Amino acid sequence: xxxxxxxxxxxxxxxxxxxxxxxxxxxxxxxxxxxxxxxxxxxxxxxxxxxxxxxxxxxxxxxxxxxxxxxxxxxxxxxxxxxxxxxxxxxxxxxxxxxxxxxxxxxxxxx
Amino acid sequence: xxxxxxxxxxxxxxxxxxxxxxxxxxxxxxxxxxxxxxxxxxxxxxxxxxxxxxxxxxxxxxxxxxxxxxxxxxxxxxxxxxxxxxxxxxxxxxxxxxxxxxxxxxxxxxxxx
Numbered sequence: 001x002x003x004x005x006x007x008x009x010x011x012x013x014x015x016x017x018x019x020x021x022x023x024x025x026x027x028x029x030x031x032x033x034x035x036x037x038x039x040x041x042x043x044x045x046x047x048x049x050x051x052x053x054x055x056x057x058x059x060x061x062x063x064x065x066x067x068x069x070x071x072x073x074x075x076x077x078x079x080x081x082x083x084x085x086x087x088x089x090x091x092x093x094x095x096x097x098x099x100x101x102x103x104x105x106x107x108x109x110x111x
Numbered sequence: 112x113x114x115x116x117x118x119x120x121x122x123x124x125x126x127x128x129x130x131x132x133x134x135x136x137x138x139x140x141x142x143x144x145x146x147x148x149x150x151x152x153x154x155x156x157x158x159x160x161x162x163x164x165x166x167x168x169x170x171x172x173x174x175x176x177x178x179x180x181x182x183x184x185x186x187x188x189x190x191x192x193x194x195x196x197x198x199x200x201x202x203x204x205x206x207x208x209x210x211x212x213x214x215x216x217x218x219x220x221x222x223x224x
Contacts, residue, residue, distance in 0.1 A: 042216060
């Protein structure tokens with residue numbers, strides 16, 4: 001089966017850095033996505049990793065190690081608006097590619 | 112350039128009624144995916160469609176649920192004889208190719224009374 005684990009909740013202070021880890025055990029790996037989801041809203045795309053290494057995009061960076069089944073999302077210079085759920089999702093190579101999501105990590109940014 | 116559009120945004124049905132959820136993909140996208148998010152849970156894949164074809168429906172409940180993506184018009188997720196357990200947010204996503212980034216619509220929040 002497919003298994004994707006990430007912490008349920010994290011709290012951090014405005015201006016700080018937070019790292020959200022994601023571990024996965026899947027078959028047919030075809031890439032890993034991170035999405036941000038504010039309460040009651042749609043997930044919005046943040047990053048995509050298919051090769052090992054770090055992808056940097058402004059205040060957000062995402063890292064992937066395929067051999068370890070591990071990824072993290074790094075949020076720098078936290079702002080209050082970053083309070084949201086962060087979803088780790090693996091693209092599974094199947095009859096058609098489909099995203100399998102972890103349960104999401106709720107990040108609360110405090111002043 | 113409009114993003115993925117879904118309607119209605121909120122839908123209330125009584126037990127036993129039918130629910131029809133519509134999704135129009137982003138311009139240029141021909142791949143549509145439906146996901147369900149139960150309260151306080153993660154997103155779960157339901158079905159993947161291309162125009163006039165169901166590619167993968169491994170996440171669809173065996174009964175009462177169906178999906179289509181006709182040659183013309185939006186993709187439709189249909190739930191017959193709804194039950195309280197169907198209350199959830201239903202998200203549609205689209206992509207340009209089958210390995211490309213999926214972009215999500217705003218979702219339809221279904222409440223079954």
